[in-house]
Amino acid sequence: MPRSILVDRLSKKYTLGETQNTMLRDALVNTLRRFTGRGARAGSSGSNCLWALNEISFEVQQGEVVGLIGRNGAGKSTLLKVLSRITYPTSGRMEVQGRVASLLEVGTGFHEELTGRENIYLNGSILGMSKREIESSMDQIVSFADIDGFLDTPIKRYSSGMRMRLGFSVAAHLNPDVLFVDEVLAVGDVGFQKKCLGAMRELGSGGRTILFVSHNLAAIENLCKRTIWVSGGKVQMDGDSREVIKAYLKSVSVPEQSGVDLTAVDTRSGTGLVRFTRLELCGPDGLEQHAVHSGDPLVLKMQYVCQRPMPHLHFGFRLFSNLGTKLTDLHTWGTGFDIPMTPAGPGAITLEIDFLNLMPGTYYIGIWAASNGGEFHDVLDHVMTLEVEPSDYFGSGRGIESRFGLIFFPCRWKIPAPEDGSNSSLADAISMPTTCDSIA
Amino acid sequence: MSLRNPLITELWQYRELLYFLAWRDVKVRYKQAALGAAWAVIQPLFTMIIFTLFFGRLAGVPSEGIPYPLFSYCALVPWTYFSGVLGQAGQSLLTNSNLITKVYFPRVMLPASSAVSGLLDFAMGTIFLVALMVHYRVSPGWSLLMAPVFLLSLFLFTIGTSMLTAALNVRYRDIKYALPFLIQLWLFVTPVIYPMTLIPKRFQWIAALNPLSGIVNGFRACVLGARLDTGLVSVSLATTLLIFAAGIRYFRKTERAFADII
Numbered sequence: 289m290p291r292s293i294l295v296d297r298l299s300k301k302y303t304l305g306e307t308q309n310t311m312l313r314d315a316l317v318n319t320l321r322r323f324t325g326r327g328a329r330a331g332s333s334g335s336n337c338l339w340a341l342n343e344i345s346f347e348v349q350q351g352e353v354v355g356l357i358g359r360n361g362a363g364k365s366t367l368l369k370v371l372s373r374i375t376y377p378t379s380g381r382m383e384v385q386g387r388v389a390s391l392l393e394v395g396t397g398f399h400e401e402l403t404g405r406e407n408i409y410l411n412g413s414i415l416g417m418s419k420r421e422i423e424s425s426m427d428q429i430v431s432f433a434d435i436d437g438f439l440d441t442p443i444k445r446y447s448s449g450m451r452m453r454l455g456f457s458v459a460a461h462l463n464p465d466v467l468f469v470d471e472v473l474a475v476g477d478v479g480f481q482k483k484c485l486g487a488m489r490e491l492g493s494g495g496r497t498i499l500f501v502s503h504n505l506a507a508i509e510n511l512c513k514r515t516i517w518v519s520g521g522k523v524q525m526d527g528d529s530r531e532v533i534k535a536y537l538k539s540v541s542v543p544e545q546s547g548v549d550l551t552a553v554d555t556r557s558g559t560g561l562v563r564f565t566r567l568e569l570c571g572p573d574g575l576e577q578h579a580v581h582s583g584d585p586l587v588l589k590m591q592y593v594c595q596r597p598m599p600h601l602h603f604g605f606r607l608f609s610n611l612g613t614k615l616t617d618l619h620t621w622g623t624g625f626d627i628p629m630t631p632a633g634p635g636a637i638t639l640e641i642d643f644l645n646l647m648p649g650t651y652y653i654g655i656w657a658a659s660n661g662g663e664f665h666d667v668l669d670h671v672m673t674l675e676v677e678p679s680d681y682f683g684s685g686r687g688i689e690s691r692f693g694l695i696f697f698p699c700r701w702k703i704p705a706p707e708d709g710s711n712s713s714l715a716d717a718i719s720m721p722t723t724c725d726s727i728a
Numbered sequence: 729m730s731l732r733n734p735l736i737t738e739l740w741q742y743r744e745l746l747y748f749l750a751w752r753d754v755k756v757r758y759k760q761a762a763l764g765a766a767w768a769v770i771q772p773l774f775t776m777i778i779f780t781l782f783f784g785r786l787a788g789v790p791s792e793g794i795p796y797p798l799f800s801y802c803a804l805v806p807w808t809y810f811s812g813v814l815g816q817a818g819q820s821l822l823t824n825s826n827l828i829t830k831v832y833f834p835r836v837m838l839p840a841s842s843a844v845s846g847l848l849d850f851a852m853g854t855i856f857l858v859a860l861m862v863h864y865r866v867s868p869g870w871s872l873l874m875a876p877v878f879l880l881s882l883f884l885f886t887i888g889t890s891m892l893t894a895a896l897n898v899r900y901r902d903i904k905y906a907l908p909f910l911i912q913l914w915l916f917v918t919p920v921i922y923p924m925t926l927i928p929k930r931f932q933w934i935a936a937l938n939p940l941s942g943i944v945n946g947f948r949a950c951v952l953g954a955r956l957d958t959g960l961v962s963v964s965l966a967t968t969l970l971i972f973a974a975g976i977r978y979f980r981k982t983e984r985a986f987a988d989i990i
Binding site for chain 2: 302388392410415
């Protein structure tokens, strides 16, 4: 297969702090100094510059759909920007074959005053579609975005969801050879996200080369055979998506201990009004616990610091599989546990799980705190590893193994008694764990 | 520049984007304005009325034998085009910074689209000029055939200065404050209100360095049959080409860093 993207020792340097010479005065002074030989201010002294990309190299063949993962600030977005020619590399070489489209934002160039139809034309042409292409896919774009009745309404009257749908819909009808996509799937409701994933898969199946950045590891695993893990502006790992995602998750979460200090974690997001400081796993007795088995009860103790008194604060606990699929998001809001007022200063909250119906394996824990309106104050995904050890919950002497899937339920098998009542001795037959493959 | 130039090839590839950006400018400009596109005529018209009253009547500024309203309006049409486009294009990179940081396209499309969308207002202003000429019974002669030369140089000069200011504005926000002020002063050093002949002969070469002097003088000569100052016009046309080339050069040199510093 021919090569589609070549990246050869590509580097990009950003100078931190004040952008140089933003005032004409400084520029004039510098120019003067240069003439008088007093030496202009050093342009980039090395101490205050950041290498967003640091001699990164890889190749992508035509038709490959490649995921890009990494922590915030690892250089994923800069890489896409350089490849899309939005910004220029400081050094290195790159080649991209064919017609390129980049989707770094949904609805780039939308104008509030223009109608939905007018914005489809504008956004389409900005993304590189010709007028004829836009016209021929207009009907599909409109039906995909589901905005039929609002096509001739200015988009300032649209809800944010409608705007997102319209933006993604235009992008889904692009027809490039190479497509760069940056974290745009996190839009809209669950139904629309599913539609987006479907559209992405369709785009990828047509022999197109796609480079896809996302924090949604499940989506990456779903769409991409190959994944590149970027760290510190370099390729940390490149290969089969499952393998790379597993290794990545292992690196970002703290290896299991009974308690984790969270103050230094840098992969968090949110306003910072609430900050988790510590997370502990305890047994039902409240004592720190070191080993967790399938079917065990589990208590999570979260400690936090609140910047100011917060009304109606909600806390949540997320559990992810080792490929990043979200298995659950349990929160005080959903369970109806309302905290009218959380005082400023340190505090703690515990979550008691009666029964951990997880198959043995590696899982990741995330925790969050948010206000009633949905404003997140601290979000820590994949912050702690949870190793679930095999157990013999059903007492069969055979144990529950990780190859049986992700979850199990307390259950029993029975063979209904026939009409004549024979075979009744087999009625309470063997208990067997049920596996649930649909989640895996 | 040959036609095989990669810049020209690329601009040709993106011609539809230029059209859509200009179309957006036009659509947005008069949306929710009750008088709509009539503003394209109202602006030069009212300026002309004020000029006629104060400079034509009260100050008695000469107008080369042409009725003063016609004399000033004929210059105000190209002037309004230039000042309107420059004001908008100078800010075009900043107001569209979300595009610059998210999508690739030849950046010159942004100031260029302002220059293209301004042509519509220019056309509306011209229609009113024809009406005014009919009213004053002034008819153009064969000199009208020269008009495309001045139209083209007005366009090139406007684009040239727009590229220069837009690119400078990305790095030096001083331009944002200097521009409206500069445009205001520029009106007075351009022979819009007064004829070129009002300036003493020995200072006229300085005035000629302002390309708009030649362009405005040329317009009047073509449309109203006023005296064409060939010396002035040729200096102005040469300066126009120089500024156009400088605009392209500076823009090309700095555009790579736009996304990083905007």
